[in-house]
Amino acid sequence: MNGPDTWxxxxxxxxxxxxxxxFSILPLGVVLVYSFLTPGDFGNVKWIFSxxxxxxxxxxxxxxxxxxxxxxxxxxxxxxxIILSVLTTLITLxxxxxxxxxxxxxxxxQRNFWLFLIxxxxxxxxxxxxxxxxxxxxxxxxxxxxxxxxxxxxxxIQMMYTDFAVLLGMTYVFLPLMVxxxxxxxxxxxxxxxxxxYDLYASRLFCLxxxxxxxxxxxxxxxxxxxxxPSLGAYVTPxxxxxxxxMMLGNLIDLQFGQGRNxxxxxxxxxTLTVLVLLAxxxxxxxxxxxxxxxxx
Amino acid sequence: xxxxxxxxxxxxILVASALPALAAGQLNIFNFGLYTPPDLIKKFEQTYDVxxxxxxxxxxxxxxxxxxxxxxxxxxxxxxxxIVPTYIENGLLMKSExxxxxxxxxxxxxxxxxxxxxxxxxTVPYVWGTTGVMVNTKVYKGDLNTAAIIFDxxxxxxxxxxxxxxxxxxxxxxxxxxxxxxxxTDKAILKKAHDKLMEAKASWASIDYPSxxxxxxxxxNASIFWNGASSRIRAExxxxxxGLPKTGFLIWxxxxxxxxxxxxxxxxxxxxxxxxxxxxxxxxxxxxRYGNSITGSEAKMDPNLLKAPELxxxxxxxxxxxxxxxxxxxxxxxxxRIWTDLTK
Amino acid sequence: xxxxxxxxxxxxxxAAIAITCFVIxxxxxxxLVFYSFNAGKVIGNWEGASLKWYGAAIHNQAFLDAALNSxxxxxxxxxxxxxxxxxxxxxxxxxxxxxxxxxxxxxxNQPLMVPEIVLAIALVIIVGQIKQVTGYTGLxxxxxxxxxxCIPFAYLPIRARLEGMDLSxxxxxADLYASRFYTFxxxxxxxxxxGILSGFMLAFVISLDDLVISDFxxxxxxxxxxxxxxxxxxxxxxxEIYAISSLLLLLSVLxxxxxxxxxxxxx
Numbered sequence: 001m002n003g004p005d006t007w008x009x010x011x012x013x014x015x016x017x018x019x020x021x022x023f024s025i026l027p028l029g030v031v032l033v034y035s036f037l038t039p040g041d042f043g044n045v046k047w048i049f050s051x052x053x054x055x056x057x058x059x060x061x062x063x064x065x066x067x068x069x070x071x072x073x074x075x076x077x078x079x080x081x082i083i084l085s086v087l088t089t090l091i092t093l094x095x096x097x098x099x100x101x102x103x104x105x106x107x108x109x110q111r112n113f114w115l116f117l118i119x120x121x122x123x124x125x126x127x128x129x130x131x132x133x134x135x136x137x138x139x140x141x142x143x144x145x146x147x148x149x150x151x152x153x154x155x156x157i158q159m160m161y162t163d164f165a166v167l168l169g170m171t172y173v174f175l176p177l178m179v180x181x182x183x184x185x186x187x188x189x190x191x192x193x194x195x196x197x198y199d200l201y202a203s204r205l206f207c208l209x210x211x212x213x214x215x216x217x218x219x220x221x222x223x224x225x226x227x228x229x230p231s232l233g234a235y236v237t238p239x240x241x242x243x244x245x246x247m248m249l250g251n252l253i254d255l256q257f258g259q260g261r262n263x264x265x266x267x268x269x270x271x272t273l274t275v276l277v278l279l280a281x282x283x284x285x286x287x288x289x290x291x292x293x294x295x296x297x
Numbered sequence: 298x299x300x301x302x303x304x305x306x307x308x309x310i311l312v313a314s315a316l317p318a319l320a321a322g323q324l325n326i327f328n329f330g331l332y333t334p335p336d337l338i339k340k341f342e343q344t345y346d347v348x349x350x351x352x353x354x355x356x357x358x359x360x361x362x363x364x365x366x367x368x369x370x371x372x373x374x375x376x377x378x379x380i381v382p383t384y385i386e387n388g389l390l391m392k393s394e395x396x397x398x399x400x401x402x403x404x405x406x407x408x409x410x411x412x413x414x415x416x417x418x419x420t421v422p423y424v425w426g427t428t429g430v431m432v433n434t435k436v437y438k439g440d441l442n443t444a445a446i447i448f449d450x451x452x453x454x455x456x457x458x459x460x461x462x463x464x465x466x467x468x469x470x471x472x473x474x475x476x477x478x479x480x481x482t483d484k485a486i487l488k489k490a491h492d493k494l495m496e497a498k499a500s501w502a503s504i505d506y507p508s509x510x511x512x513x514x515x516x517x518n519a520s521i522f523w524n525g526a527s528s529r530i531r532a533e534x535x536x537x538x539x540g541l542p543k544t545g546f547l548i549w550x551x552x553x554x555x556x557x558x559x560x561x562x563x564x565x566x567x568x569x570x571x572x573x574x575x576x577x578x579x580x581x582x583x584x585x586r587y588g589n590s591i592t593g594s595e596a597k598m599d600p601n602l603l604k605a606p607e608l609x610x611x612x613x614x615x616x617x618x619x620x621x622x623x624x625x626x627x628x629x630x631x632x633x634r635i636w637t638d639l640t641k
Numbered sequence: 642x643x644x645x646x647x648x649x650x651x652x653x654x655x656a657a658i659a660i661t662c663f664v665i666x667x668x669x670x671x672x673l674v675f676y677s678f679n680a681g682k683v684i685g686n687w688e689g690a691s692l693k694w695y696g697a698a699i700h701n702q703a704f705l706d707a708a709l710n711s712x713x714x715x716x717x718x719x720x721x722x723x724x725x726x727x728x729x730x731x732x733x734x735x736x737x738x739x740x741x742x743x744x745x746x747x748x749x750n751q752p753l754m755v756p757e758i759v760l761a762i763a764l765v766i767i768v769g770q771i772k773q774v775t776g777y778t779g780l781x782x783x784x785x786x787x788x789x790x791c792i793p794f795a796y797l798p799i800r801a802r803l804e805g806m807d808l809s810x811x812x813x814x815a816d817l818y819a820s821r822f823y824t825f826x827x828x829x830x831x832x833x834x835x836g837i838l839s840g841f842m843l844a845f846v847i848s849l850d851d852l853v854i855s856d857f858x859x860x861x862x863x864x865x866x867x868x869x870x871x872x873x874x875x876x877x878x879x880x881e882i883y884a885i886s887s888l889l890l891l892l893s894v895l896x897x898x899x900x901x902x903x904x905x906x907x908x
Contacts, residue, residue, distance in 0.1 A: 006739040012732035013745045016725035016792050023789035024752045027763030034766060042383065043362030063634045064488045073638065095662045102659030114663075116901060121666050124893040125850050127867050128886045131874060132669035135676070139516045140685050142672060158456040160516055161502040175666065233756025235853055240874065243503030244462070244640070250758040257762055258359035259462060260637050270759040277756055325861035330876045350862035353872060366765065368772025370860040510878040513683060533683070558773075 028274070035267035043261045053264030057272060074252070074269075080163065081249040082276075085231035088170040089178075092227050095171075096178030097220065103179070104186035115183070122176035130240045133172045137165055161243035169241040170231050177230070178223040185219025218288065225284045229277050249273050322347040324564040327363075327371040329354060329551070330506055331526075334584035341571055347564050355506040356462045364389055364556065372559035373568060375423055378550045379465055379623040381413040391555040393566055395421045400573035408550070408590035412622065420552035421569045424525070424587035427610065427618065428466045428547040431522035433457075433515060433536045441540030442614060444474040446519050448497045455500040457518035459511075462504055464636040465621065466547055467494075467521060473545030480624035491635045504640055512537060524607040525587035531607070539607045541614050549621040550590070670890060677883035684880055694884035704885060706862070707869035711849060714780065714865060718787035719795070719844035725788070726795035726844075727837055731829075734803040752790040760790065761857040768858055778860040786858055787848045794847045795840035802836025835904065842900050846893070 035053045037045040060071040103114040121129060136142045137159035144156040159165055189212075197211045198204075235250035242251070249269065256266030322345065326333060330353040338349045352371065354360040357380045363369055365387075376384055384390045395401055396409075396417045404422060414420045430446045436453050437446065448471060450458055460467055469479040471494050477486035498504075502517055509526070511517045513534045527539040553572055555565040571577055578589040579597030588608060595603065602608065610618060624632060677695070681688030698704055729749060733742055752760070768782050810832070814824040852867035859868060866889065873882050 006741075009732040009739050010741060010745075013729040013749075016722075016729040016796070017745055017748050019722075019725060019785065019789050020748055020751055020792060023764065023785050024755065024760060025748070027760070027767045028755065030766050031759070031763045040365065042358075042387065043365040044367075060638075063491065063631060063638065064484055095658060095665070098655040098658035099662040101655045105655075112901075116897065117663060118666075119897050120894055121670070123846055123897050124670070125867060125870075125886075125889050127852055127870055127874070128673075128889050129670070131870075131882070131886055132673040135672055135684070136669050138514065138685075140514050142668075158502065161456075172665070172669065175662070179662075230756075233758060235756075235758040236871075243459075243507070244505040245498075245501060245503050250756065253758055253762060255640060257765070258362050259356060259464070259640060261358065261362050261633070262637070263766075266762065270762055273756055274754075274759050278754060281754055323862075327861075330872075348862075352861050353876065366769045368769035368778070370772065370778040506875065508874065508876050508878045510683065514685060560776075 031267045031270050035264050035271055037264050039262045039264050041261075043257070043263065045263050050264065053262070053268040056262070056265045057268050077247050077249060077252050078272075080246070081232060084163065084167050084170065084248065085228050085234075087167055088174060088231045089224050089228045091167075091171045092175050092178040093220065093224065096175060096223060097182055097216070100179045100182035100186055100219070101216075103183050104189070105191075118176050118179050118183075122180065126173055126236060127240075129173050130169055130237050133169050134160070134165075134240060137168065160241065161245055163242075163246050165241040166238045166246050166248070169237040170234055173237055174227045174231060177226040181222040181226060182216060182219040185216045185222075189215045221284065221287055225280060229280055232277060232280070233273060322561060322564045324349045324373065324561050324568060325371045326351045326373040326375075326568075327354060327360060327369070328352075328373070328375045331509070332375070332551075332585055334580050337577060337580045337584070340577070340580070341568060344571075345564065345567055347561075347567075356464070358464055359462075361389075369556075370560070371556055372561045372565040373553060374556055375551050375553050376420075377621065378411065378413045378552060379621045381420060381552055381554070382623055384554070385414070385419060389557055390419045391557050391559060391562070392418050393555045393562075393569065394418055395569050395573075398566070398570040398573065400570045403573050403575055403578075403591045403593060405590050405592055411550075414552065420554045421572055422590035423551040423553050423572070424581060424585055424589050425548065425550040426524045426587040427541060428463075428470065428521065428523055428549065428621075429527075429539055429541040431512070431520050431527040431530065431537055431539050433512075433518040433534075434538050435536040436515075436518050441538055442543050443540065444470055444542035444544055446540070447501075447521055448474050448493055450497070450500045450519070454519050456502055457516075458501045459507055459517045459520040460501055460504045461521050461523075462506055462640065463521075464632060465624070466549075467639075468632050468635060469547055469621070470521060470542060470545070473542065476544075479545070479547075479619065480622065480628050482625075482628055487631055487635070491638070494635070494639050498639060509533070523587070525585050528586040528602075528605050528607040541610065541617065543614065543617055545617050545619065546614075547621045548618050673883055674887045674890065677880060677887040679880045679883075682879050682881075684878060684883060694880045695888075697881050698884050698888065701881070703864070703869060707864045707866050710780070710863055711866040714783055714787055714855075715845050715848040717784050718791050718848045719841055721784070722788045722791035722844045723795045723799075723837060723841040726792050726840055727799055727833070729792075730796055730799040730803055730836075734800055735806070735808065749796050750793050753793045757851075757853045760786075761854045764854065765857045772860070780863060782858055782860075783855060783863060783865075786854055787851065790851075790854070791844035791848050795844040798839040798843060799833065799836040802833055802839075806832050838903060839900065842896065846896060 034045055036049055036051065038048040038050045038052070040046050056071065057074060058071055059068055060074075061068055099118070103111060103118065106114055138144070139156040139158070139160070143159065144153070147153045148156065194207055194211050197207050233250055234248055235254065238246065238248040238251055242248070244251070247255070250273070253266050253269045253273065256262045256269065260266070324347050326349060328351060332353070333351045338351065341347065342349050354363065357377050360374065360376070361380065361383065364371070364374065374384075401417070404417070408422045409417055411417070430441070430444060432441065432446050432454070436457070437451065439451065446454065447458060447460065468490065471490040472479060472481060472486060475486060475489040475493055477483060477490065481487065507517060509530050512520070512530045515534070522539070524539055527537065531537045531539070553569060555562065555569065559565050572581070573591060575591050575593035576597050578591035578594040582589045582594065583599045583602060586602060586605065586607070623629065676684050678690050678692065679687055680691035680693060729745070733745055764786055772778050772782070811824055811828050814828050819827070850867070851865075852871055855865045856868045856871065859865070864872070870882065870885060
């Protein structure tokens, strides 16, 4: 490509690139810098170099005898974030894949209707959907009322403010993110292939394992990453459903910039979370790149 | 580009149509949640032709952090007494001299020479109250005047308890409960309080500034709470009652001040003076259900409020009450570490 | 053999799970809408059907202010981000790779890779400083931040459309000595418009949906619908909040239906 055209292309891209540089990349750089400073007494930072922020991600000094130990609280929140995100991904897979399959195998005229139904929650405000699912599990919510009416329980079960509530909320709000990419993969699938393999006396299981699964795999991977990444960084759903006790990484970060008044620790946790997300994305590109290579090979 | 230009034109019209609504002046208030009476704000807006915005916060600590971060845009802040010295020492408050204002004569004399702002050079009293324990008596039949409801909860309350995110109030109550004095330097006591809090936390549902509706609908059945807020909940769900721990409870006052970098100073001063008017102080009390410090406001106050059980401290518990103060810096530092440990 | 004539499309159990899935997705929203018609103030205490909370919402100045803020913000941010994304997409597709194209690509997608809360915190630190130094506290910061994270959402569909477009028409126009600009305006742009429209819609919805970044960045009086709703959720969960939520739900149904109709026409 010759010089002038490269310049023209750069010039056309420049406004978008500049906005993102200024309002997304530069601020992240500042967060990285802040993670190496000293916390101010009442929030903010003092411009004194310190690695305490990073140290406190995993370790803590005992309040009373100053001995150093692993930070149980931070580790449990990190652990909870990962476990809940994995579980959310798995549950949305269990529900999402058959649903996508169901939609893709409807006659084309009906298909649009089902797609429409799955798109509405996808485009509905996240907070509104969180409020809706919260209503289900409150002490006087629908679940408890049904269980009480059936005589299965005598007292309402406490579901709000538990890990279960956070998991349920995230599954509910992220489910459409799983269905859509899996659907896109299945839709491209030529069903005559499966029928052909079946006619060749392949067993049902064989057909499923060797023909269908490989074809929907890219959709499953894409859906998993689309659910896992926002789950890991979730903030709104755990805040509403977890009540400040069943916290995830996003809430822990928020706490450090408010009540906790330890900005460097909050900054270090922010970088940690971003790195975790990037690792998931790199794993995803590896996985899809590997597939393409095999396809070509 | 037709589409884009049409959208841009639509936006321009929208922006333009929003403009005439702007009043002559502006005032930005930063206050605790559910703590600013809407009718009071409307009255102030109409009297002075000022557009008021109210932004809410959860705790003194998070409000201070936000103010410290800079660029907040607020004019008015409502810090509790114990944290006022911190604001003043860090140069965050304007020396607005409320004591020179025309309505200052209405401030009851015992609230003028207060420890946190002697002679009231920075702040105006807002309301005062007590921090105790609120519990649903439909569920819990035991003694009301004990912090055991929170720190050694009976089985019927486990998983239904809330603790407000207010560091000094929670820690003072816990230290009193394990037999110490607020702001103690005794590490053994502090450790005991810390361990008690960590143990009790397993039985709590949340550490939050929850909507009242969570109690009214009994998603939560007990909380460390304030007398006025508790009275407002009792009005909607008569099951709830308020108790003051025999082991010790807090009496506090919240104060209204102008921030050093306020942009609407004149309106903020008008607001401070406005709050010291008996009728307006009564509006604040009627809404928040707390007592105020303004002479003559009783006449305009809701008679039910004046005799509300939450607002009177029983004679036998008077000695357990103590006024909330800021702890010395080294103790405050330990407080912060215990609190961080508890909330993270 | 007749038994073997099995239809792979009927994966056993898929239909049952799918229907369950739709029921799970819709029941909470249906209950939310149901309670928004409750005459009583406290949610869940059914006191008869009424539209009164919708009336209350329409006369609630705080809600109207928030709705106006949201509309201004989402419209401005999505128009700007769509414009910038279209320019960038035209520069980065349908050509040999040029120097730096890979970098531009990563930059344009970067906001997708950062958790919202991290971006919010990062922006708060910087914007707080700028507000303090310049004294400007207007809606500009929110517009800029929203534009930044909307760009990738606008960029992806536009780029996808461009990549699928047939070059022959443009070449034909060029062969007929049409000017570059004329070709762009009369050939490229009309072909590209469905991509631009869906990019714009996506950006609009993403901006409208944002709670975290707006909540951290807003100056006094800049509540958007989601931040207003969050504030009320924490303080004052009443039937009116359910009415407002239902209105937002209705809005998304309208947007989805609108885009459905729009794309249908294009086909």
